[in-house]
Amino acid sequence: MKSTIIRHHHTALICSDYTVSKKFYTEILGFTVLAEHYRAERLSYKLDLGIGQDYVLELFSFPNPPPRVSYPAEACGLRHIAFVVENPAAWREQLLQQNVVCEDLRVDEFTGKTFFFIRDPDDLPIEFYEV
Structure with a gap:
């Protein structure tokens, strides 16, 4: 029997400013906070966001992440x-x-x-x- 993917679970994003991104995704776009954790050993937040109660986004903060490469040409990846x-x-x-x-x-x-x-x-x- 061949295994198949059932559905998309979530997409993970790393943000440069946790407070700004949390406000954007919750207050501007209207996502629901499903869970929020601070991981002291990594100096990192992990925020689980949903459309209603359906888990769709995972927002991470890390100290000094490199910027996203988009311009002048798009990079491989998301x-x-x-x-x-x-x-x-x-x-x-x-x-x-x-x-x-x-x-x-x-x-x-x-x-x-x-x-x-x-x-x-x-x-x-x-x-x-x-x-």
Whole structure:
């Protein structure tokens, strides 16, 4: 019998400023704090975030992490994270009202769905994609 992946569990992110990133993901994007731990031996926080009670993001802080490489050319590895929303235009407007810089709305040439990107406090691209 072949084993199969059941579903995505979570995505882990390392942030440069824990307080700023925690506020961004909880207060701006609306994620739920499921658990928060300080690991003194590593001088590191670990924050489990959910959409409701569904665990989706793990936010870490470490002393002096190197910056994310994105420009002038994208590096190998994680390109962006994406979340499904019912109305990308409404989400974009809501984020703009909270002073979040948003790219213009675009339409996926293959699916016809609307989407747009923002960047988190550490410049990680985040996509909001129409359901």
